[in-house]
Amino acid sequence: MRGIGAVFPPSVSIDIVRFKKRAIRILIIFNAAVIGSAARHNRRVNFSCLKMLFRPTSILICAISASAFAQENKPAAPPAPSPSEQQPVAKVEIRGSAEDYDPRRDDTASKTVIGNAEIMKYGDTNIFDILKRAPGVTVIGNSIRMRGLGGNYTQILVNGERPPPGFSLDNLPPEQIERIEVIRAGTAEHSMQAIAGTINIVLKKVVAKAQRDVRINTSYSDQQRNLFVAGTLADRAGNLSWFANPVMGRFLMDSAGEGLDRFIDPAGQVTKLRDYTRASTGDNTFVGFSPRLNWKLPDDGQLNASAFISGNRNEFNNASAYVYRTGSFNRIDYADVTTQNAGRSRNAQGELNWVTKLAGGKLDAKLSASSRSSTQTMRSRSVTADRAIRYRNDSDTEEDSTTWSTTGKYTRTLFEGHALATGWEYNRQRNDDDVLRIQGRLGSEPAPVRERFEPVVARYAAYAQDEWNVTKDWSMYFGARWEAIRTDSVGTGLPSTRSKSHVLSPVAQTLFKFPDKSGRQLRAALTRTYKAPNLQQLTGRRFYAEENSLFTPDGGGNPDLQPELANGIDLTYEHFWAPGAVFSVGTSQRRIRDYIRTLLRQEADGRWIWRPVNSGNATVRTLDVELKFPLKAVMKEAPGIDLRAGLNRNWSKVDGVPGPDNRLDEQIPLTATLGIDYKGGAHSGGASLAYRGGGPLRVSAEQYRRQFLRRDLEAYWLWKFTPQYQLRVTASNILGEDSHEYQRYVTAAGAEENVGRRPESARISANLELKF
Numbered sequence: 001m002r003g004i005g006a007v008f009p010p011s012v013s014i015d016i017v018r019f020k021k022r023a024i025r026i027l028i029i030f031n032a033a034v035i036g037s038a039a040r041h042n043r044r045v046n047f048s049c050l051k052m053l054f055r056p057t058s059i060l061i062c063a064i065s066a067s068a069f070a071q072e073n074k075p076a077a078p079p080a081p082s083p084s085e086q087q088p089v090a091k092v093e094i095r096g097s098a099e100d101y102d103p104r105r106d107d108t109a110s111k112t113v114i115g116n117a118e119i120m121k122y123g124d125t126n127i128f129d130i131l132k133r134a135p136g137v138t139v140i141g142n143s144i145r146m147r148g149l150g151g152n153y154t155q156i157l158v159n160g161e162r163p164p165p166g167f168s169l170d171n172l173p174p175e176q177i178e179r180i181e182v183i184r185a186g187t188a189e190h191s192m193q194a195i196a197g198t199i200n201i202v203l204k205k206v207v208a209k210a211q212r213d214v215r216i217n218t219s220y221s222d223q224q225r226n227l228f229v230a231g232t233l234a235d236r237a238g239n240l241s242w243f244a245n246p247v248m249g250r251f252l253m254d255s256a257g258e259g260l261d262r263f264i265d266p267a268g269q270v271t272k273l274r275d276y277t278r279a280s281t282g283d284n285t286f287v288g289f290s291p292r293l294n295w296k297l298p299d300d301g302q303l304n305a306s307a308f309i310s311g312n313r314n315e316f317n318n319a320s321a322y323v324y325r326t327g328s329f330n331r332i333d334y335a336d337v338t339t340q341n342a343g344r345s346r347n348a349q350g351e352l353n354w355v356t357k358l359a360g361g362k363l364d365a366k367l368s369a370s371s372r373s374s375t376q377t378m379r380s381r382s383v384t385a386d387r388a389i390r391y392r393n394d395s396d397t398e399e400d401s402t403t404w405s406t407t408g409k410y411t412r413t414l415f416e417g418h419a420l421a422t423g424w425e426y427n428r429q430r431n432d433d434d435v436l437r438i439q440g441r442l443g444s445e446p447a448p449v450r451e452r453f454e455p456v457v458a459r460y461a462a463y464a465q466d467e468w469n470v471t472k473d474w475s476m477y478f479g480a481r482w483e484a485i486r487t488d489s490v491g492t493g494l495p496s497t498r499s500k501s502h503v504l505s506p507v508a509q510t511l512f513k514f515p516d517k518s519g520r521q522l523r524a525a526l527t528r529t530y531k532a533p534n535l536q537q538l539t540g541r542r543f544y545a546e547e548n549s550l551f552t553p554d555g556g557g558n559p560d561l562q563p564e565l566a567n568g569i570d571l572t573y574e575h576f577w578a579p580g581a582v583f584s585v586g587t588s589q590r591r592i593r594d595y596i597r598t599l600l601r602q603e604a605d606g607r608w609i610w611r612p613v614n615s616g617n618a619t620v621r622t623l624d625v626e627l628k629f630p631l632k633a634v635m636k637e638a639p640g641i642d643l644r645a646g647l648n649r650n651w652s653k654v655d656g657v658p659g660p661d662n663r664l665d666e667q668i669p670l671t672a673t674l675g676i677d678y679k680g681g682a683h684s685g686g687a688s689l690a691y692r693g694g695g696p697l698r699v700s701a702e703q704y705r706r707q708f709l710r711r712d713l714e715a716y717w718l719w720k721f722t723p724q725y726q727l728r729v730t731a732s733n734i735l736g737e738d739s740h741e742y743q744r745y746v747t748a749a750g751a752e753e754n755v756g757r758r759p760e761s762a763r764i765s766a767n768l769e770l771k772f
Contacts, residue, residue, distance in 0.1 A: 248288070401432075539557045739760055
């Protein structure tokens with residue numbers, strides 16, 4: 001809704017009641033669209049499911065009505081003076097500025113944009129800390145989720161593309177980020193593999209001023225110790241600007257865990273019982289270098305070149321000790337299992353980006369390539385309690401991966417009020433894995449087994465979209481994207497497989513702003529998104545567990561998997577009631593077809609295996625509430641304090657799994673956050689409390705799990721000694737909450753249960769930034 005003149009003059013006055021009725025009518029129309037979509041795709045309308053969507057919609061209608069009522073009850077304006085009393089009015093021309101533009105408020109597509117100024121405001125040291133303040137986003141460790149969904153339902157992009165193999169968000173300094181886009185509903189411009197939503201991280205290209213700084217970060221807890229050093233060199237000369245970002249770090253890990261496995265027969269008697277303790281240590285060291293160049297060409301053109309080079313070395317050791325109390329769990333009950341892993345990897349990536357005017361429009365084209373090579377060795381030993389039997393499981397793996405891709409976008413305004421865009425995307429990734437395995441009892445001479453796997457994945461897409469400013473207060477967005485994925489897999493001892501799938505994804509979004517300048521607005525979106533199986537799920541390669549059991553099974557893929565398809569609707573009411581203040585309430589639904597879940601089965605030879613399968617339909621519903629505002633919005637003389645609160649309630653139901661608790665695997669049913677931030681002169685600080693709900697979860701007719709509630713309290717303090725030097729100290733997991741797990745598998749013979757706990761402690765980190 002920016003950059004295009006209004007169709008109606010500002011002198012046109014429209015009664016607020018008519019707009020309130022029109023807003024409610026829009027909600028009713030979009031709810032009716034859900035019924036039509038369900039009838040077309042499912043042939044039968046599940047009115048009990050639709051009732052869950054109408055219920056949050058009624059909340060939106062009430063919020064709109066209440067807000068409109070408040071507007072209608074403002075004091076009446078004084079009567080207008082007579083023509084003779086009117087004074088000549090000077091003609092004033094007002095032009096909008098870039099500072100007036102807010103992507104969240106003004107863009108038709110529903111998204112939240114976190115700009116560089118806000119990123120640097122709080123002194124965050126990594127992207128995960130930044131996203132903890134983003135509305136509708138849940139961060140669990142290094143996992144980013146929207147709508148409470150894990151398992152790759154949330155799409156992560158860098159500069160609009162999937163990161164290459166080996167790319168780590170941990171190593172991305174916030175100073176390199178231009179903005180972060182949190183996109184709630186799908187858009188044709190980006191891949192529609194975003195059932196939950198998309199996080200797009202856009203890196204800087206143009207240098208505004210010279211920059212030379214060094215950042216040193218260290219953290220400590222009972223389980224880990226980290227050291228991270230990064231620097232930035234940036235400058236410009238005429239039309240040329242450049243970045244250079246070296247980075248290095250070392251992460252040490254030392255954690256422990258404990259638990260038990262037991263088998264309960266139908267009579268309720270424990271016939272098998274064993275306790276276990278586990279200890280893990282790790283050492284990961286990495287270095288990286290990321291240069292970028294930008295040339296400004298005539299006629300607003302640009303030529304950008306960037307690269308990323310990194311190296312990594314790691315060692316991880318695991319030890320498990322079992323004490324058998326009752327019965328026997330396997331053909332051989334091992335008492336001690338130790339595993340040593342060591343690996344090295346090298347990554348290189350390059351990208352060229354050309355921006356130019358073409359045929360009255362603008363072309364933005366990219367060409368990129370990346371290469372990754374790694375070696376991994378594993379040495380595992382399993383020993384019985386009497387040391388009579390020793391089993392070895394050794395492997396040496398060499399992996400090589402090459403990827404190249406091209407993307408492009410052409411934009412042009414053809415008609416008044418229309419911004420048209422079309423584009424393409426092609427990506428090809430090839431992996432070559434060579435594995436040498438030696439398995440057998442010590443003392444024997446087992447023959448080495450050589451294996452080779454060569455999967456190739458090709459993705460290609462084309463799209464078109466149009467953003468139409470119907471009036472100055474109402475805009476529409478229409479788009480369609482066609483995507484296809486082809487996976488070819490060849491492996492030693494495996495049949496050659498080919499998997500092909502394609503999806504046509506239409507999308508429509510609308511934004512309606514109430515014309516009373518109150519900052520109130522409505523959003524709605526109809527989308528079709530999907531989630532494609534990953535490479536490991538599609539290949540027929542099998543991963544063997546040395547101690548195969550119900551809770552340590554083998555893993556395998558399924559070349560016949562089809563992508564999950566989701567038809568969705570989003571409705572949102574937003575009120576920007578003061579500068580920097582917003583209240584929003586939104587609801588959404590996703591109806592998923594060909595839902596992929598990983599099932600545990602026992603094969604004819606007695607071995608247990610995890611294998612993904614398409615398993616019917618599933619439904620996801622959400623209700624999101626957000627409130628944030630500076631304290632000065634309600635108290636003019638208040639200090640520089642910002643308050644924020646969020647509530648996300650998520651529901652889901654898998655049709656093919658008996659209820660109750662037949663939710664999508666790993667979905668968080670409830671998250672709630674409270675936060676406060678203070679920004680003064682030399683000192684700033686803040687704290688946040690996040691609550692994550694839990695409860696029982698039924699994965700299949702036989703499999704059960706439990707999600708445990710968790711409370712995370714974090715606080716930070718930022719001290720700016722001078723404009724060049726600052727120190728940030730952060731404390732996370734202040735409450736010292738441990739991690740728990742529980743899973744259960746039930747058959748006619750009885751139930752096998754696993755209960756585990758992993759102690760965790762508070763973590764203290766410090767980040768020192770030096771500018772020169």
